[in-house]
Amino acid sequence: MQCNKCPMKLKCSDSPRQKKRGLLGFFRKKKETTTAESVKMTQIALVGMPNVGKSVLFNGLTGTYVTVSNYPGTTVEVSRGQTSIGELPVAVVDTPGMYSLLPITEEEKVARDLLLFQSFDVVIHVVDAKNLGRMLPLTFQLIEAGLPSILAINMMDEAQQLGIEINPEYLERELGIPVVTMAAAANFGVNELKARVAEYVSSNCLSRSY
Amino acid sequence: MMALSSLKTGKIDTVACLKTSDDAMIRKLMAMGVLPGVSITLEQRFPSYIVKVGRTRAAVDRETAKSIYVDGAAN
Amino acid sequence: MLAQIAYPEAIEKALAEIESLLSRENKLSLDNIYPISRRSLALLVLQKDPTLWERLEQNDKLLAEIEAAILIASEQLGEPVTAAIASSRQQLAWQMEQQVLREPSEAKTPLSETIHKLTVNPITGFPILVFILYFGVYKFVGEFGAGTLVDTIETFFEENINPVVNQIVATIIPWQPLQDLIANDYGIITLGIRYATAIVLPVVATYFLMFSFLEDSGYLPRLSLMLDRLFKSIGLSGRAVIPMVLGLGCDTMATLVTRTLETKRERLISTFLLALAVPCAAQWGVIVGLLAQKPAALLFWAGFITVVFIVVGYLTAQLLPGKKAGFYMEIPPLRLPKFKNILIKTYVRMKWYFFEIIPLFIWASVLIWFGRLTGLFEQIIGLLEPITLALGLPEQVAPIFLYGFFRRDYGAAGLFDLQQQLALSGNQLVVAAIVLTLFLPCIAQVQIMIKEQGLKTTLAMIAFIIPFAFFMGYLVNFSLTILGVSF
Incomplete structure (x- = not known):
């Protein structure tokens, strides 16, 4: 995958937005996606398949409550919240579940189009540890798209109850992106995730300016 | 090779292929992990078909179940 | 790498x-x-x-x-x-x-697996479904929420708050019309706030509490797969079950959730059915409360609405072109819900609901006050009266239909209030309940419908729903009279 290119594409927190548009009518970026405040802050998106705990993580990160349930498709709209990682103010976006970058339902299209029309500093792909193999294809697609991704393996507590063990270091080497294990509902691993996000953002900004 | 809808419940078999002209249906099944080569168990067929692939459980209707073909080795 | x-x-x-x-x-x-x-x-x-x-x-x-x-x-x-x-x-x-990833080769069957099997097996699954409907919905929301709780809070309002408010307002505001704006029969506090907190709040709170429990346990996807075949006959799939069940709480939220459906056609049918034949918690809660003494009337109302739901759904599915919806759904493991999470979720939904309705209830009070002050209110009611009379209802029911234009729950609350003052007959209650259930979705729901389906489609739906609701009411009253049935 063209991962070596990723840093080049990143929009760091203080970088000016690109204003270039296609000369021809098609493939034009929607205007309303960039608002004044979203330009300043570091932008993080939470994406992943339905019912993997994106909203629980969103609640944990931002302290704002969005509805969480035990069935796929609870989140139908994009929720936005804020948090800070160290000194860094961060805007977090929670998205409806999607199975792949190719949407099937309307709510999947909401999530996908967000990735297509807005640039993020970090895209956190949340997966269910119990179903890692089934969810990795979306990780591949994010990497393939050149999006600055972090893989968050969630529901580790439930996986452990089933006797499942996961080796995140190995996966990290295989994928070439940061991998974090966590159980967001038990508030385990959220701080590590924050630390990795901060690390990722600062290293990308450095490599961009030099 | 046979359609999943005629597999005995409780038997494990391997998915051979997905036979449908509906692109969206293929995508849905693949999203749930139903792909050629995986082991699949049919758990029940009424009121809906329930299949288990790995640690994922999914419910599908008859039309969808008919488009999944298995090796038929279990029978 | x-x-x-x-x-x-x-x-x-x-x-x-x-x-x-x-x-x-x-x-x-x-x-x-x-x-x-x-x-x-x-x-x-x-x-x-x-x-x-x-x-x-x-x-x-x-x-x-x-x-x-x-x-x-x-x-x-x-x-x-x-x-x-x-x-x-x-x-x-x-x-x-x-x-x-490493996993153990042999895992023991957890208890949740056994319960899962019971909920989806047709022999045990359907009785479990009926059990949940009866105890969770009818007993808990209908009898406890809409019955016991509403009566208690309503009585408290009538005896302790309204007289005090009326008295205070009477002493500090000298002008009668302004007094009426805040207190007395149609005041913001004595009517608007009372409807919201005494009648709507208990019903909606108990429903959301139960719904949150079902949501967090993971039962809803199982309900979807159990009902998929039934829903296929009305052009929907099992996926549409969740928005419909949510609609029994709040149709506005449910209309938004129709997004999870796969085809445009399915979204259109479910939006339409939500607007027509799915009463929100406040509506059916109040109706169950009113008809609780007359089980035959209650069954007739519920049966009639169900038949309308299925027949209209079936016909719409026949008429609408487009691809039939397929059904696929991931079935997550059953979990024992955490009590704290259920409370938080119910609280958040209630908060959303209340910020949504309080201003509308207040506006409704103000509009009614203004309408009565200028005589406009009487004129509109005068226009509605022939319809009301044709349905075999007393003229006092006319304002309730007017309330229904503002909010589903407001109309239902009005019906509750009216029943306290003049005893309607069983037949009249049934007819009024049917018309109110079918009749117009509330303003908030219409807003979401326009947002999701566009103005044209929404107007077309409304143009069908209003005459249809009154016509059904007329038909029921006519048939009951001819057949000599009285509840």
């Missing part, structure tokens, strides 16, 4: 072709416009992504060339390109999973 995913040769060729076609046609390179890579864009175009194709449709020549590339690729592969692409990714994913 993960090497680039190597797709089958036919796909790689098509990708290269599309990439060059796109960059040739679109002078600026694509990755300046989208934040995702060129290869990724080409993959989406190859799989006929609707958003991107919409943009390409302005260029027929380009489109034809891309179509040709896709055709060649799928012919070489012997399967759709989407399938081949997904297969390559999935195979790599499993290889990777095998390297990083």
Whole structure:
């Protein structure tokens, strides 16, 4: 995958937005996606398949409550919240579940189009540890798209109850992106995730300016 | 090779292929992990078909179940 | 480091072709416009992504060339390109999973597995469904929420708050019309706030509490698979079960949740049925409370609405063109819900609901006050009266239909209030309940309908629903009278 290119594409927190548009009518970026405040802050998106705990993580990160349930498709709209990682103010976006970058339902299209029309500093792909193999294809697609991704393996507590063990270091080497294990509902691993996000953002900004 | 809808419940078999002209249906099944080569168990067929692939459980209707073909080795 | 995913040769060729076609046609390179890579864009175009194709449709020549590339690729592969692409990714994913994940070979069956089997087995599953409906919905929300709680809070308001408010207002405000704005029969506090807190709040709170419990336990997807076949007959799939059940709480929220449905057709049918034949918690709660003394009337009302739901759904499905919805749903494991989470969720939903209705209830009070002050109110009611009388209802019911225009729950609360003052007969209650249930969705729901389905569709739905509701009321009253039935 063209991962070596990723840093080049990143929009760091203080970088000016690109204003270039296609000369021809098609493939034009929607205007309303960039608002004044979203330009300043570091932008993080939470994406992943339905019912993997994106909203629980969103609640944990931002302290704002969005509805969480035990069935796929609870989140139908994009929720936005804020948090800070160290000194860094961060805007977090929670998205409806999607199975792949190719949407099937309307709510999947909401999530996908967000990735297509807005640039993020970090895209956190949340997966269910119990179903890692089934969810990795979306990780591949994010990497393939050149999006600055972090893989968050969630529901580790439930996986452990089933006797499942996961080796995140190995996966990290295989994928070439940061991998974090966590159980967001038990508030385990959220701080590590924050630390990795901060690390990722600062290293990308450095490599961009030099 | 046979359609999943005629597999005995409780038997494990391997998915051979997905036979449908509906692109969206293929995508849905693949999203749930139903792909050629995986082991699949049919758990029940009424009121809906329930299949288990790995640690994922999914419910599908008859039309969808008919488009999944298995090796038929279990029978 | 993960090497680039190597797709089958036919796909790689098509990708290269599309990439060059796109960059040739679109002078600026694509990755300046989208934040995702060129290869990724080409993959989406190859799989006929609707958003991107919409943009390409302005260029027929380009489109034809891309179509040709896709055709060649799928012919070489012997399967759709989407399938081949997904297969390559999935195979790599499993290889990777095998390297990083270890699981025990033999796992014992947990209790949740046994319960799961019971909930989806038709022999035990349907009784469980009826059990949940009876105890969770009828007993807990209908009898406890809409009965006991409403009576207690309502009595408290009537005896302790309203007299005090009336008295205070009477002493500090000298002008009678202004007194009426805040207190007395139609005041903001004595009517608007009372409706919201004494009648609507207990019903909605108990329903959301129960719904949150079902949600967090993971029972709802199981309900979907149990009802899929039934829903197929009305042009929907089991997926539509969740918005419908949510609609029994609040139709506005439910209309938004229809987004999870797969086809436009399914979204349209379920939005329409939500507007027509799915009463919200406040409505059915109050109706159950009113008809609780007359079980036959209650059953007749419930049966009638169910028949309307199924028949209208069936006919709509016959008339509407388009692809039939398929059913697929992941079934998550059953979990014992955490009490704290249920409380938080119910609280958040209640808060949303109340910020939504309080201003409308206050506005309704103000409008009624203004209408009465100017005589406009009497005129509108005068217009509605012939309809009310044709339905065999006393003229006092007319204002309630007017309230219903503002909010579903406001109309229901009005009916509750009216029943306290003048005893309606069983037949009259049934007719009023049927008309109020079918009749117009509330303002908030109409707003969401316009947002999701567009103004034209929404207006068409409303144009059907209002006359239909009154006609059904007329028909029921007529039939009951002819047949000499009285509840």
